[in-house]
Amino acid sequence: MRVLVIGGTGFLGGYVLKALLERGHTPLVLARRPRPLPEGVRYLPGDIAREVPDLRGVEAVFYLAGIIRERGQTFREVHLEGVRNTLEAMERSGVDRLVHLSALGARRGTGSRYFETKAEAEALIAQSGLKATLLRPSLIFGPGDEFFGKILRGLVCQPLPFVPLLGDGGFPFRPVYAGDVAEVAVGALEKGVFGPLDLVGPKEYTLRGLLELVMEAVGRKKPFFPIPLLLLDLLVPLLSPLPFAPLTLDQYRMLKLGNTAPFPEALKGLLPRPTPLEEVLPLYLRC
DSSP: OEEEEETTTSHHHHHHHHHHHHTTOEEEEEESSOOOOOTTOEEEEOBTTTBOOOOTTOOEEEEOOOOSSOSSSOHIIIIIIHHHHHHHHHHHHTOOEEEEEOOTTOOTTSSOHHHHHHHHHHHHHHHHTOEEEEEEESSEESTTOSIIIIIIHHHHHSSSSSEEEETTOOOEEOOEEHHHHHHHHHHHHHHTOOEEEEEOOSOOEEHHHHHHHHHHHHTOOOOEEEEOHHHHHHHHHHHTTSTTOSSOHHHHHHHHHOBOOOOOHHHHTTOSSOOOHHHHHHHHOOO
């Protein structure tokens, strides 16, 4: 199958391209400028923020573009306007199959622009009438990820003799491996699985538990220093715009919401053995 991958040069895109190639598909990657791509992957010039080019000959589209921090691009540009432009290009070209990367927790009224723009994109897709699969992952982990590889690693590896902890660290999460997300994405395309699909790993953790796993993976042992949420509610908005801020205000709001769900029955057929976090973290985390 000839598949266009938007966001194919990003963290998750590499895993999806690998899965598509292994299963005999022909991936194309849309990007503003040529990038090094795996053998067998074609480059298609285009800019989702302006207009997605003609897609005739494409049989399906994967929309994986996303950001978790606004640096030059905004959540609205990437998560919403890019989706709108993609849907218009698909309609012009007669492409009716979409696999879209949304987020577990995507909904209005959260105060998180990340979640809210993802929810707006889901609404656009629902109105389009396309045969769409909406992937809603929890935290995604794997080599190259930002949350474990940068944010949590940064909290553990900084030179202070303690690890800062948001409140009591009891916020729940159910992380999912990037390779598993790719396997589900390609499997859903091949098997015609439509509608929303929560993507979670085999086990739920608290934020405190995740930090303990990161400490174990990098060989550090430090006590926690809980910071009251009332204090963080005042400090984070002030520090968030600074380039060295460990957390943005949007990320802080998402952490306080937690990000978990039961392992859905529909996922079992696509992912018989979800990858445990403990197997992967030691392979790529270092201080």
